[in-house]
Amino acid sequence: MQLQSVIYFVSPKKGKPANAITVTDLADFYICPRRFLYRKIFGQKLTSAMIHGARQHAKKYNEHKERAEKKMELGLAVDLALAGEELVGREVEIHGNGLYGVIDEIRLYPEEAVIIDYKASLSERGKIQTMAYASALRPYGVENITVKIVRTKDDEPLWEKRFDENDFWFVESLKQRFHATVRAGTFPKKEHPEVCETCPFRRICS
Numbered sequence: 001m002q003l004q005s006v007i008y009f010v011s012p013k014k015g016k017p018a019n020a021i022t023v024t025d026l027a028d029f030y031i032c033p034r035r036f037l038y039r040k041i042f043g044q045k046l047t048s049a050m051i052h053g054a055r056q057h058a059k060k061y062n063e064h065k066e067r068a069e070k071k072m073e074l075g076l077a078v079d080l081a082l083a084g085e086e087l088v089g090r091e092v093e094i095h096g097n098g099l100y101g102v103i104d105e106i107r108l109y110p111e112e113a114v115i116i117d118y119k120a121s122l123s124e125r126g127k128i129q130t131m132a133y134a135s136a137l138r139p140y141g142v143e144n145i146t147v148k149i150v151r152t153k154d155d156e157p158l159w160e161k162r163f164d165e166n167d168f169w170f171v172e173s174l175k176q177r178f179h180a181t182v183r184a185g186t187f188p189k190k191e192h193p194e195v196c197e198t199c200p201f202r203r204i205c206s
């Protein structure tokens with residue numbers, strides 16, 4: 001979709017509400033509940049790829065900030081879009097449907113929103129993250145949501161999907177499993193070879 005006249009905006013940050021699940025926690029939990037637990041207890045050493053990715057994100061955000069005309073919360077931006085404006089925000093804080101996160105980029109049109117997550121490569125974790133953002137956006141009154149993953153280094157689209165009812169209920173059931181697991185204090189191992197191979201905690205786990 002080609003934008004004609006666009007309002008570029010940044011959002012103020014309030015931080016995570018106490019009762020919300022962060023989108024990254026939910027995605028980590030989906031990949032492996034035990035890995036999610038280890039990450040919470042031990043943290044994770046930054047890899048050079050993570051540092052490089054963070055630098056690229058910061059560069060994109062600074063470019064965006066320079067051209068941004070307005071500072072506004074997502075709710076106001078959605079209202080302006082519903083009234084006929086087109087807006088682009090980066091590093092936009094979102095809190096809805098019991099989920100909290102910061103969206104890399106959101107494009108708001110009068111009848112649609114596009115959520116874009118910038119990643120070094122495509123992964124299940126990234127897909128879960130973008131769908132959780134879309135689930136959090138629903139209570140703002142946006143019905144048509146597309147989620148996209150774009151490669152950070154060259155803006156190459158890697159994946160795109162219309163967020164539908166099945167996706168919504170998938171995120172809901174994942175949230176329920178998350179809460180039940182935290183309440184019970186049991187964090188089962190996923191033990192999927194592909195996941196375990198690259199897990200930073202595989203030595204502790206075994």
Ligand code: SF4
Nearest residue numbers: 032189191196199205
């Ligand atoms: S090694 Fe595998 S089962 Fe263990 S925490 Fe990592 S991903 Fe989970």
